[in-house]
Amino acid sequence: MAQAAFAPEPAPQPAEPSFDVLGWHDEPWTAQLALDLLPETNGPKVEVLSGSVIVTPHAGIDHQSVERELPYLVHRAARRAGYWAYPEINVVSGKDLFIPDLVVLRQSGGGRSAVPIAEVVLVGEIVSPGNRRKDVIDRPREYAAAGVPFFLRVDLRDRVPSLALFELTEGEYRPLAAAAAGSTFRMRTPFEFSVDPADLLDEEAPEQRVDGED
Incomplete structure (x- = not known):
């Protein structure tokens, strides 16, 4: 007598958000699924791109x-123009979920766990040595495709920080302003902001020589 075929039981879903879901959820991921099923974390970034979950550990101390x-300084300038700036918030773009290093919004994000990318005026990324292609090429391309008007890049190559601002023009980011450590980065739009990139890194002040010391 032929034996009956039994379908495997579906894996039990956790009672509350848990990273255990990554072990059994084998369908394409979306931003909403990640927000619903994965726990909030102050550790690694958890993003969704093209149906896959991408987990990125904290970058180096210079990055931190x-x-x-930068978000503190930018926020003060942005508020004067009626904008709001935040570090590492959830940004939903269709089915994708991004967590840029810096986001400037047209209105407050208070009380929300994520914001639609249509509310974003500017995104900023700090280039990490291990993710240089992502920060310099891939993410700007994705933000441009989503219509984000401005992109700010911070590069820490050789511990000489530089800032570059790009504006979306005909579907691509075009350079608008740039400066390296020791000079002043100034942007006029979408709001007034200036800083010496050197001030963004933690550096000890030079030791003061005391008269009489050898």
Whole structure:
């Protein structure tokens, strides 16, 4: 007598958001699925691109220094123009979920876990040595395709920070302003902001020589 075929039981879904879901969910991921099924985290970035979940560990300390200083300074300038700036917030673009290093919004993101990319005025990325192609080529292309008006890039190559601002023109980002450490980066649009890129890195002040010391 032929034996009956039994379908395998579906894997149990966790009662609350858990990274365990990455082990059994084998369908394409979307931004909404990630927001619903994965837990909030202050650790690695968890993004969704083209149906896949991308987990990125924290970058180096120089990256973290810039990510502490730049959003604070940009936010103060942005508020004067009626915008709001945030570090590392969830940005939904169709089925994709991005977490840029810096995001400037047209309105406050308060009370929300994610914002649609249509509300974004400017995105900023700090170039990481291990993800240089992503930060310099791939992400700007994706943000441009989504229609984000401005892109700000921070490059820390050889620990000489530089900033470059790009404006979306005919579907591509065109350079608008740039400066390296020791000079002043100035942008006029979408709001007034200036900084010496050198001020974004943590550096100890030179030791003061005391008279009489050898």
